[in-house]
Amino acid sequence: MITIADTLRPDHVALDVRRQPPESAIGEVAALLRTDERILDWDAVLAGFFKVAPCLPASSQFAICIPHTRTDRVTSLVMSVGRSADGIMFPGTPVPVRYLFCIGVQLALAADYLRIVGLLARIVKDPASEERLRTAATGLDFVQALSRLEAKL
Numbered sequence: 674m675i676t677i678a679d680t681l682r683p684d685h686v687a688l689d690v691r692r693q694p695p696e697s698a699i700g701e702v703a704a705l706l707r708t709d710e711r712i713l714d715w716d717a718v719l720a721g722f723f724k725v726a727p728c729l730p731a732s733s734q735f736a737i738c739i740p741h742t743r744t745d746r747v748t749s750l751v752m753s754v755g756r757s758a759d760g761i762m763f764p765g766t767p768v769p770v771r772y773l774f775c776i777g778v779q780l781a782l783a784a785d786y787l788r789i790v791g792l793l794a795r796i797v798k799d800p801a802s803e804e805r806l807r808t809a810a811t812g813l814d815f816v817q818a819l820s821r822l823e824a825k826l
Contacts, residue, residue: 675785677792678820680776681752685709686812690755690773695763699726699740702755702773714746718777721746728766731797735760735771739790747777750785754815756806772797772806796822 760769
């Protein structure tokens, strides 16, 4: 079973994504993966992030967005994260997006992808857990907080 710690690296976490158009925010967060050795075709993976970017309300104040691509152009599940204190307004989403999770996943790892997305949704919906993510000072702190929260679920 793939864990968040297996997937997300501290240098793939942007803790201060500024308010900007959604496409720019996705591009900024996705770019953290550009040199990841697990990506075989960067252009294909990047294009996939712009095709599917569902946003889910996590509370009455913020949402999360999960641009993702299911492709054979990655060797394993890869993820980058952007956190925005101000939030980013996405079309059709009534509250600002505070977290962007860009995920690239091999077709064969669909079950792991769905499990991780479910974990992320549960974690950010819990106010105490979300506060740990919101107050993480470094990418390493963020990954460690997510890993601890994943272990509790």
